[in-house]
Amino acid sequence: MFNSLKAQAPDKILALMGQFRTDPRTDKIDLGVGVYKDAEGRTPVMRAIKSAEKQLWETETSKTYTALAGEPAFHAAMAEMVLGAEYPADRLSCLATVGGTGACRQAFELARLANPGCTVWVSDPTWPNHLSILAFMKQDTKLYRYFDSAARAVAFEAMMEDLQAIKAGDVVLLHGCCHNPTGANLTLEQWAAVADLLEAKGAVPMIDLAYQGFGDGLEEDAAGTRLIASRLPEVMIAASCSKNFGIYRERTGCLLVLSDAASKEVTQGTLAYLNRQNYSFSPDHGARLVTMVLTDPTLRAEWMTELEEVRKGMLGLREQLAAELRQLSNSDRFDFVARHRGMFSRLGASAEQVEKMRLDNAIYMVGDSRLNIAGLNAKTVPILARAIIAAGV
Secondary structure (H helix, E strand, O other), X not given: OHHHOOOOOOOHHHHHHXXXXXXXXXXXXXXXXXXXXXXXXXXXXXXXXXXXXXHHHHHOOOOOOOOOOOOHHXXXXXXXXXXXXXXXXXXXXXXEEEHHHHHHHHHHHHHHHHOOOOOEEEEEOOOHHHHHHHHHOOOOEEEEEOEEOOOOEEOHHHHHHHXXXXXXXXXXXXXXXXXXXXXXXXXXXXXXXXXXXXXHHOOEEEEEEOOOOOOOOOOHHHHXXXXXXXXXXXXXXXXXXXXXXXXXXXXXXXXXXXXXXXXHHHHHHHXXXXXXXXXXXXXOHHHHHHHHHHXXXXXXXXXXXXXXXXXXXXXXXXXHHHHXXXXXXXXXXXXXXXXXXXXXXXXXXXXXXXXXXXXXHOEEOOOOOEEEHHHOOOOHHHHHHHHHHHOOO
8 A cells, every 4th residue: 555655755954954964064054944943053951831831740740631622721822922912812712722823724624524625825925834735734825025126025915915815715815023034024014904804805814823922022012913803803814933942842822713792602612623633632731830820929920031032032133144245245134034023034045056955054044034032142143144145145
């Protein structure tokens, strides 16, 4: 039977990681993989998470199963973080998932169950796994223009023009903040215009919120999501805890679904059903740590302090890189790097220029020129800037 299997195309980012590992050069720089790194190149366990783990070690008395949809305390803590303290509990259904990826997959599954004929609209570009999952599901998918490669900014007029074609019951996938792979985000005024359009068309927004706290701040990064949630009758939000809590390998995510109050019971039951059909119970350890951090005032204060340190560190690297490139290029054409937010920016380099930087300078980034700002430090920023100019970007 297995002789009939066909080799699958390797994930480009994972393949890049493999190339980096086998490169013998000691001065190599990894700007490809999407994880936060400190100035020493480590992805540390956050202080509040370590404190919570110590508490959990002392107090946990059982490893039995949790609820199919996850613990209600985790749901409430995530809802408050994402939607604010006044979130509409009477309309909200929640599902603990295997990371943000699991939340995305279960959101797509929920949409297909609710409306088998729907089309999922996805930004061009987007996180590659969105499209990979949708293709695997054989889900009807269409792209809407999002990024102006020349200006390195949101192509908002083009985006709105493309979204005029959405139909009632279609799903429109939006990045809540820190757009991956471009780093270019909608303004609050643009979010409001998108909400107007979705409301008029009867489409359902699905927001992928993977980097809350990495852009302009924990509350600020949720502003677009909260605006959409306040305006639309049905909303899906796939939230990840991998980055902002630094618990990548714990695979902790949450799918939040807003419906009318009359549909909540059935929606919540359907979410639990989807978990049962997929992996039954999602991992609990990370979810329990997140709950502890968000509900304990001391742990939360410690976590928010460290999260701000991380955020401001990335902004500092952005500003340093933009300044270096301004000086080397004698122009302001790279100032977009300082305007973008989150871990990523798309440089606008060709695949050949990206390859030249890898061969000549041992600098690894994704072929579309997405670079992970968090892979830099104060010493490597000038090296990258010189390589960018030398490559002719």
